[in-house]
Amino acid sequence: MCAAESFHITIVGGGIAGLITAIALRGENRHITILERSRMLHETGALISLQPNASKIITSWGIDKFLEFAEPMNDRCFRMISTAGKSQDLHSGLKNAATSTALPGKPVNIRTSAAVKSCDADAGSVTLEDGETITADLVIGADGIHSKIREAVIGEYREAIPTGISAYRMLIPIESLQDINIPATALQPADPVTTMVIGHEKRVIMGPGRGQALWHRRTILIGDAAHPMLPTQGQGASQSVEDAEALKAFFSTAQSKPSLTQIDDALLKVIRARKERASLIQTYSRQQAKPGTSAGSQNVTLNPGQFMKYNCDYHGAQDWLDRQDQVNA
Numbered sequence: 001m002c003a004a005e006s007f008h009i010t011i012v013g014g015g016i017a018g019l020i021t022a023i024a025l026r027g028e029n030r031h032i033t034i035l036e037r038s039r040m041l042h043e044t045g046a047l048i049s050l051q052p053n054a055s056k057i058i059t060s061w062g063i064d065k066f067l068e069f070a071e072p073m074n075d076r077c078f079r080m081i082s083t084a085g086k087s088q089d090l091h092s093g094l095k096n097a098a099t100s101t102a103l104p105g106k107p108v109n110i111r112t113s114a115a116v117k118s119c120d121a122d123a124g125s126v127t128l129e130d131g132e133t134i135t136a137d138l139v140i141g142a143d144g145i146h147s148k149i150r151e152a153v154i155g156e157y158r159e160a161i162p163t164g165i166s167a168y169r170m171l172i173p174i175e176s177l178q179d180i181n182i183p184a185t186a187l188q189p190a191d192p193v194t195t196m197v198i199g200h201e202k203r204v205i206m207g208p209g210r211g212q213a214l215w216h217r218r219t220i221l222i223g224d225a226a227h228p229m230l231p232t233q234g235q236g237a238s239q240s241v242e243d244a245e246a247l248k249a250f251f252s253t254a255q256s257k258p259s260l261t262q263i264d265d266a267l268l269k270v271i272r273a274r275k276e277r278a279s280l281i282q283t284y285s286r287q288q289a290k291p292g293t294s295a296g297s298q299n300v301t302l303n304p305g306q307f308m309k310y311n312c313d314y315h316g317a318q319d320w321l322d323r324q325d326q327v328n329a
């Protein structure tokens with residue numbers, strides 16, 4: 001009796017979207033390789049926020065234990081004040097989970113210093129800058145807003161469009177705040193509450209913490225490569241988790257090398273589950289970038305909570321499709 005042929009998956013990009021997708025897709029008879037252009041020697045970024053729609057997916061996969069070292073903090077609430085008056089450090093934990101032998105399936109092969117030069121979306125192959133070509137049954141572009149895979153999928157080069165909006169992140173040791181008079185209504189370091197201080201065209205978000213999916217044949221885009229988010233709702237990483245969960249859900253029956261028809265069917269379901277929702281959350285993030293107060297006034301008009309129900313009332317891609325089918329019936 002012949003052994004089943006393996007399902008080979010190449011993920012371009014070893015950031016949060018790439019790692020969480022690799023974890024989601026682990027299984028028997030699956031060989032998953034992540035191609036990451038950097039050497040992955042140093043952590044980049046500061047504090048990453050996972051919203052409830054994503055954190056419950058992470059918990060359901062049983063990988064919280066890989067994140068415990070980062071001392072994740074769950075927000076007790078979100079509060080907002082005017083100028084008149086679950087954060088997690090994910091990357092290292094996800095890398096450990098992806099390469100762990102404790103999870104189902106084979107550990108993910110992470111290749112660093114593997115910069116991708118081009119992609120053949122029909123053949124499911126990527127070519128590295130050193131000339132090596134890697135072919136797989138499925139290619140996932142998780143290589144961010146300056147994606148190399150996007151051009152192959154959509155058939156043209158697209159530049160990132162500047163929004164004129166900037167977000168600056170920093171981590172400040174609690175000891176450095178001791179001699180600063182900060183109102184208790186704004187920040188109490190021991191209290192897990194996120195606070196937004198709102199001005200007309202600027203805002204400060206602070207809280208305690210530890211130190212359009214698109215596809216073409218065998219290739220799909222996820223995360224910032226597909227639907228880059230403004231930082232105004234903290235949904236960037238969370239939408240990558242939702243992308244990963246959708247891929248996991250619709251490839252769950254592929255226990256061996258899938259046919260091209262099976263890949264097409266699964267990716268079509270991923271697009272149906274993700275495109276409208278991710279696009280609307282992009283729109284909400286743009287709306288949240290509008291001025292927080294009326295011109296010449298300190299009265300807050302921005303309501304960060306108005307989109308929370310839509311964002312967080314999410315129970316996975318299959319449930320989402322089922323609910324949309326009921327609405328459209």
